[in-house]
Amino acid sequence: MDSAIKAVIFDVGGVLVKSPFIAISAYERELGLPANYINVSLSRRGSEGAFQRYERGELAYGEFVDQWTDELNDTETNNVAYRKYLQRHELDTRMVLPRQTRVSGDALFVGMMAVAETPNECMVELVRWLKACGYRVAALTNNFKDAGDSEKLKPLFDVFVESAVEGLRKPDQRFYLQACNRLEVSPGEALFLDDIPVNLRAAKELGMEVVRVEIGRETQAVDKVKRILRLRGAYPSSSSAKI
Numbered sequence: 416m417d418s419a420i421k422a423v424i425f426d427v428g429g430v431l432v433k434s435p436f437i438a439i440s441a442y443e444r445e446l447g448l449p450a451n452y453i454n455v456s457l458s459r460r461g462s463e464g465a466f467q468r469y470e471r472g473e474l475a476y477g478e479f480v481d482q483w484t485d486e487l488n489d490t491e492t493n494n495v496a497y498r499k500y501l502q503r504h505e506l507d508t509r510m511v512l513p514r515q516t517r518v519s520g521d522a523l524f525v526g527m528m529a530v531a532e533t534p535n536e537c538m539v540e541l542v543r544w545l546k547a548c549g550y551r552v553a554a555l556t557n558n559f560k561d562a563g564d565s566e567k568l569k570p571l572f573d574v575f576v577e578s579a580v581e582g583l584r585k586p587d588q589r590f591y592l593q594a595c596n597r598l599e600v601s602p603g604e605a606l607f608l609d610d611i612p613v614n615l616r617a618a619k620e621l622g623m624e625v626v627r628v629e630i631g632r633e634t635q636a637v638d639k640v641k642r643i644l645r646l647r648g649a650y651p652s653s654s655s656a657k658i
Contacts, residue, residue, distance in 0.1 A: 420647045421604040427556035429610030430628045435527035459496040470557045472579040484520035555594045557584045586617035
């Protein structure tokens with residue numbers, strides 16, 4: 416029999432605040448890049464890309480922007496990765512791909528951070544409701560040094576675990592275990608919310624219950640959390656806490 420859920424762990428960008436992918440998609444459209452081209456470039460670098468290293472606190476902002484701009488404009492590497500993406504998803508591989516440098520890492524990052532200033536109110540209310548119901552709550556975020564969202568959101572949580580502080584980032588399972596240890600729960604007693612499938616897979620492999628939060632479907636994710644807690648949590652049959 417599954418253990419009762421005792422704690423809920425939230426991603427920040429794309430869950431508690433609006434997704435940076437909204438800004439990425441808008442920038443792709445502005446430049447005439449094919450959909451998900453920048454996301455594929457990001458993923459192609461694995462754990463050692465400039466963006467990933469910046470999230471672990473290994474680069475200063477200026478170094479990050481310079482290196483990320485170089486990576487974004489490495490059309491030879493990015494086009495190979497994007498063709499594989501098209502094949503994998505059975506999309507039209509005849510798409511015309513970029514041939515020249517035109518992407519600004521600085522402009523893109525500024526746009527991403529602007530989007531992240533807007534909270535997903537239903538998720539913020541879910542955090543408050545969970546605390547009122549007696550659950551432990553944590554944030555587990557791939558973020559950056561001096562990230563403004565961290566200071567604004569920290570008071571909501573019992574535990575706030577940041578990649579820029581810990582030198583680890585999702586989907587490294589050691590990062591998830593830090594959150595569980597600080598919450599004093601096992602992975603099997605935790606529910607994890609994120610918007611990125613690879614992050615959810617890593618959590619599920621550890622034994623966590625998982626919920627994906629998709630853009631525009633945040634309220635459906637809230638409903639799914641509540642359904643899971645009815646089955647596996649100390650869900651209040653009658654409570655003054657409302658959401």
